[in-house]
Amino acid sequence: MTATLSMANLGTADLAMARGRSATANTAAEIQAAARAKDKQAVRATAEKFEAQFLSQMMGHMFKGITGDSVMGGGHAEEMWRDFYVEEVTKTFATRGGIGLADTIEKQLLQLQEAV
16 A cells, blocks of 8 residues: 555645745746746746745744744644745745845846857
């Protein structure tokens, strides 16, 4: 009998890691597509999305150690909704300048377009 992976048998940490891997794979595919495209707005949007995903992974690990009375009051509900909160905060960071990762990725993608 083989075990199947489903949302029901994943813990919140495992679910967040699986969602992160899936989002990272999707973002990598988008980066490759943006490198082939000649649309600068699409390149910028993809670079910002990648930076947001990177920041989300970093901040998600930072919040894992926090327990008790925090922003959302603690408990099981907070564990479930914290990942969504972190994701939205990091999207805002990335669109407002972030840590500069999107700028670097955008430059590299534009250089790849010129080489093609």
